[in-house]
Amino acid sequence: MHASFRNGERMAESVHEAVLAALRNSRKYGDICEATLDRIAGRAGQRHPRAKEALKAAKRKLHQACGAYLDPMDLDAIDRRLASVPTGAKEEDLLVPCLDILRRHASTVERIPLLNVLYRDVFAETGPPRSILDIACGLNPFTLPWMKLPPSTPYHAVDIDRPLLERVQAFLSKVGRAGSVACRDVLVTPPTTEVDVVFLLKALPCIEQQERGAAVRLLGALRARYAVVSFPARSLGGRDKGMPVHYGDFMKNLMDQLKFGVKRLAYSEETCYICTLRRYAGNGST
Numbered sequence: 001m002h003a004s005f006r007n008g009e010r011m012a013e014s015v016h017e018a019v020l021a022a023l024r025n026s027r028k029y030g031d032i033c034e035a036t037l038d039r040i041a042g043r044a045g046q047r048h049p050r051a052k053e054a055l056k057a058a059k060r061k062l063h064q065a066c067g068a069y070l071d072p073m074d075l076d077a078i079d080r081r082l083a084s085v086p087t088g089a090k091e092e093d094l095l096v097p098c099l100d101i102l103r104r105h106a107s108t109v110e111r112i113p114l115l116n117v118l119y120r121d122v123f124a125e126t127g128p129p130r131s132i133l134d135i136a137c138g139l140n141p142f143t144l145p146w147m148k149l150p151p152s153t154p155y156h157a158v159d160i161d162r163p164l165l166e167r168v169q170a171f172l173s174k175v176g177r178a179g180s181v182a183c184r185d186v187l188v189t190p191p192t193t194e195v196d197v198v199f200l201l202k203a204l205p206c207i208e209q210q211e212r213g214a215a216v217r218l219l220g221a222l223r224a225r226y227a228v229v230s231f232p233a234r235s236l237g238g239r240d241k242g243m244p245v246h247y248g249d250f251m252k253n254l255m256d257q258l259k260f261g262v263k264r265l266a267y268s269e270e271t272c273y274i275c276t277l278r279r280y281a282g283n284g285s286t
C-alpha cells in the first residue's frame with residue numbers, strides 16, 4: 001500500500017475521532033444515537049482533512065438529519081404536557097394534549113390538518129393493521145389517538161433522537177400501548193422486525209440525503225405487508241419548489257427497482273404512497 005495513502009487514512013481516522021468526541025460533548029447532538037454520530041463523524045473525516053471544517057460539516061449533516069425538526073427548548077413544554085396525562089388514560093381522550101405536542105415538531109405540525117382523514121384513508125387500503133413499525137418516527141406516535149387502533153395492536157417506534165424517544169416512550173407507557181421504542185440508526189442497522197404495516201412518513205428524503213441509495217436499501221430490506229411512504233408538499237421553509245413532481249419521480253424510481261405496486265393518496269400538505277410489499281409471514285398472511 002502506498003505510504004501517502006496510509007497517511008491519508010490515518011489522518012482521516014484522527015479527524016473522525018476528534019469530531020466524534022466533539023459531537024458526544026455537544027449540547028445539541030450529544031444524545032443522538034451513537035451509531036449516527038460515529039457514521040457522520042467518519043464521513044466528515046474522509047472529506048475534510050481539518051477537524052474544524054469536518055466538525056462544521058458533521059453538524060450541518062446532523063441539522064439536516066434531525067436538528068432542524070425539534071428545538072431542544074421545546075422538550076420541557078412536551079414534558080409539562082405529558083405530566084398532565086394520567087397513567088391509564090385512553091388514547092381517544094388525549095386529542096388536545098397530543099395536538100399541543102405535535103405542534104412542537106416541524107414535521108408533525110404539518111400533518112395536523114390531515115389527521116381526521118389520513119389514517120381513515122390509509123387503513124381503508126391496508127385493512128386494520130395488525131402491527132405498525134414507525135421508522136424515523138419523530139413525534140408521529142402522538143398521532144395514535146387518530147389511528148383508532150385497539151390497545152393490543154403493537155406500535156414499534158424507531159428514531160435516532162433519544163430525548164424525543166424518551167417522550168414517545170413515556171406516552172406509550174401511559175396509554176398502555178403494546179410495542180417498543182428503539183434508538184436506532186436505520187442506515188447502520190436496518191430494522192428486521194416483521195410487521196404488518198411500516199410507516200416511513202416524510203422519512204425517505206431525509207434518509208436519502210444522508211446517503212445516496214439508502215432509501216432503496218431500506219425499503220428493500222423491510223419485512224412487511226405494506227409500507228406507507230410519504231413526502232412533504234413543501235420544504236421546511238414553506239416553499240413549493242416542485243416537490244410533488246420531484247418526489248413522484250423519486251418514488252417511481254423506487255418502484256422500478258423494487259417492483260411493488262402503490263396506491264397514491266394526495267393531500268395539500270403531504271403525498272402518501274401505500275406500497276404493497278407482501279414480505280410478511282405473520283398471522284397466515286403472505
Ligand SMILES: C[S@@+](CC[C@H](N)C(=O)[O-])C[C@H]1O[C@@H](n2cnc3c(N)ncnc32)[C@H](O)[C@@H]1O
Pocket residue numbers: 036065066069107108135136137138139140158159160161184185186187200201202203206207210
Ligand atoms: C422529517 S422527520 C419525519 C418525522 C416523522 N416520521 C413525521 O412524519 O413527522 C425525520 C425524522 O427522521 C429521523 N432520522 C433521521 N435519520 C435517521 C436515521 N438514520 N435512522 C432513524 N431515524 C432517523 C429524525 O430524527 C427525524 O425525527
